[in-house]
Amino acid sequence: MAAPRIGVLALQGAFREHRQRLESLGAQVSEVRLPADLAGLHGLVLPGGESTTIARLMTDFGLWAPLRDFHAAGGALWGTCAGAILLARGVQGAPPQFGGQQRSLAVMDLTVRRNAFGRQVDSFAVPLDVHGLDAPFPAVFIRAPVIEEVGEDVEVLARHAGQIVLVRQGRLLASSFHPELTADARLHALFLGLAAPPVPA
């Protein structure tokens, strides 16, 4: 099977770490900054960073509709931290001057609350039990969101202190923590599985 071609949304944030981790698994990785960069990809990672910054740049460079179309046409999406906020149907805790509203792709049946664990002094790392992995995943939570509500089609893969922090829905994956900040590539391998190109008949 040919290596999956994966894009990393490179507007702002930890896109280089995702790129390195995906390349270590044999994926062919390119950076996406403009709609034309999506051509030929099987999957796209939306990295951590500042969700308000990334959303602003997605508006400025016309990426909202092309990303929804990319997913509708079969592309897998994975949002980590800020990226998870951008996938969610509902976002709570948006800046007051935005009228409490934050734009998102709304492709995943989730409600996410921004900065749910507090400010940076409250950020933490913890070994996390993940459904389907036989040893805990070293999860790093940085001013992290939590997933407050999920739809019926959403599979909860991990919780921390009772809060949902990793979910899957079809070809969509969302994590409120940062797998790219550790050397553990197991969740990137899971995503490559979701984004695998169809085997030719």
Add this chain to the structure above:
Amino acid sequence: MTDASSAATPQTGTAQIKQGFAEMFKGGVIMDVVTADQARIAEAAGATAVMALERVPADIRADGGVARMSDPKMIKEIIAAVTIPVMAKVRIGHFVEAQILQALGVDFIDESEVLTPADEQYHIEKAGFRVPFVCGAKNLGEALRRVGEGASMIRTKGEAGTGDIIEAVRHARTVLGEIRSIRARPSDELMTVARDLQAPYHLVQYVHEHGALPVVNFAAGGVATPADAALMMHLGLDGVFVGSGIFKSSNPERRAQAIVKAVTHYRNPDVLAEISEDLGAPMTGINIDSLVPAERLAGRGW
């Protein structure tokens, strides 16, 4: 599914968490603000964080006197006004100002030469704080000493409040050039390199092995236009701080948005041409050659 992970104690304030947070600013712009209104403008323009301070460097320069940590009331107003991270500055060596900012819940502390130094010999021992620190550096030895003390992020010092990019370019080229030269040295020469740089040996070894600083490295000091910001990204920095350059220009909102876009699309001259158009007047600026040495901020720190 059982929730066994809740049995493990979460760790806070580790180097991984502090440096990982700094990684999230990459490809972004951190903007100086002096009021909650400016903070809201910065957030709406796409800033990845705001730096809360009483006076931007251009005014500190104009006003003279001792520049100190900002009033906690103003910092709290800015924290309440935005959802992006809030940074604030302390004087070099002033660990009590840093304790106060940590207690306020500030997300990042800048131990900054822009304020009047409090200690002419020692910087803050930063590793013991839960809140991460950014420090300025003019060369690699200075950068590695700050990382050795626990800084989670490094920035150029530039010459703040001038709108003149030359000093930031000089610091970036110096640090990155020294990294390249260490990369090329055989490993048995590294102890002498560490001695010459006055830098911790294990960090010199890290630079030799990875060809990079162990923390993110931003541009600061003198960034006034989208082209300035893109220039610093091309030189190999990870992101940009903008101080007086935004709110001392004629159209802060437009200029702030343009600088944010320039940092993302620094490799795309077509985009840069489009966003650089019709931004209004940039900050007036001071050519740094006109500053007498005593007026230079970048020389502070050791």
